Amino acid sequence: MKHVFPYRLYLVISEEACKGRPLNDVAEMAIRGGVDIIQLREKFDDTETFLQKAISLQNVLRKYNVPLIINDNLEVAKRSNAYGIHVGNSDSPPTAIRESWAACQCLGYSIEYLKQLVNKETLTSDYLGISPIFDTLTKQDTVTQWGLAGLRQIRSITEKPLVAIGNMNAQNAYDVMKAGADCLAVVSAICGAANPEKAAREIRSNIERAI
Ligand SMILES: Cc1ncc(COP(=O)(O)OP(=O)(O)O)c(N)n1
Numbered sequence: 238m239k240h241v242f243p244y245r246l247y248l249v250i251s252e253e254a255c256k257g258r259p260l261n262d263v264a265e266m267a268i269r270g271g272v273d274i275i276q277l278r279e280k281f282d283d284t285e286t287f288l289q290k291a292i293s294l295q296n297v298l299r300k301y302n303v304p305l306i307i308n309d310n311l312e313v314a315k316r317s318n319a320y321g322i323h324v325g326n327s328d329s330p331p332t333a334i335r336e337s338w339a340a341c342q343c344l345g346y347s348i349e350y351l352k353q354l355v356n357k358e359t360l361t362s363d364y365l366g367i368s369p370i371f372d373t374l375t376k377q378d379t380v381t382q383w384g385l386a387g388l389r390q391i392r393s394i395t396e397k398p399l400v401a402i403g404n405m406n407a408q409n410a411y412d413v414m415k416a417g418a419d420c421l422a423v424v425s426a427i428c429g430a431a432n433p434e435k436a437a438r439e440i441r442s443n444i445e446r447a448i
């Protein structure tokens with residue numbers, strides 16, 4: 238069965254990645270360039286600080302009808318009325334999230350091992366983050382890069398929406414989509430760009446060429 242996940246360009250944003258520019262401004266520029274879903278990922282904030290950032294970002298995203306996904310923190314996701322949450326193998330498992338957050342509309346789950354594709358956590362998830370496609374300095378505690386061959390293999394096994402993450406940029410966007418991704422998730426190629434709007438537009442146009 239095909240699952241509904243209409244998004245193509247997924248911004249994963251943090252204050253640190255925005256290099257001194259206001260996070261909400263970078264998010265807004267990225268949306269103008271073609272980002273259509275955003276994850277707030279603050280690995281070092283306490284819950285209250287994370288929550289305030291989430292509520293503030295939510296106020297921007299509502300103007301554009303862009304969904305907010307919260308990384309890891311279920312309390313922040315619930316209290317900010319986020320659209321969903323993204324979790325990995327070190328976080329609360331998707332089945333536990335479903336039990337305690339019935340209103341969750343989009344649950345993302347990171348895939349680091351092929352055997353995860355047949356577990357109950359994958360079954361209950363709305364999309365899979367393919368973690369990582371290529372090694373990246375932005376997140377170094379990863380297992381192994383899947384590469385395009387790994388992505389093709391996963392595509393042949395599951396019909397779940399696949400979000401490719403890890404060093405995604407305008408140069409590789411076309412090839413990654415052709416290898417089976419439904420959506421690309423980006424941190425540095427947009428948040429760290431001199432012009433986040435232009436950077437997002439270039440990636441988006443290469444995604445559109447591939448579909
Ligand atoms: C879209 C997307 N895919 C994968 C990840 C990584 O999640 P996780 O493995 O839980 O690692 P952290 O991001 O929590 O460090 C993601 N965040 N988003």
Ligand SMILES: Cc1nc(C(=O)O)sc1CCOP(=O)(O)O
Pocket residue numbers: 249278347366367368369370373374375376379402403404405422423424425426
């Ligand atoms: C948040 C995240 N998760 C990853 C994973 O492999 O699960 S890689 C990553 C960071 C991606 O950053 P950039 O676009 O700068 O490479």
Ligand SMILES: [Mg+2]
Pocket residue numbers: 308309323324325326327328
């Ligand atoms: Mg996590």
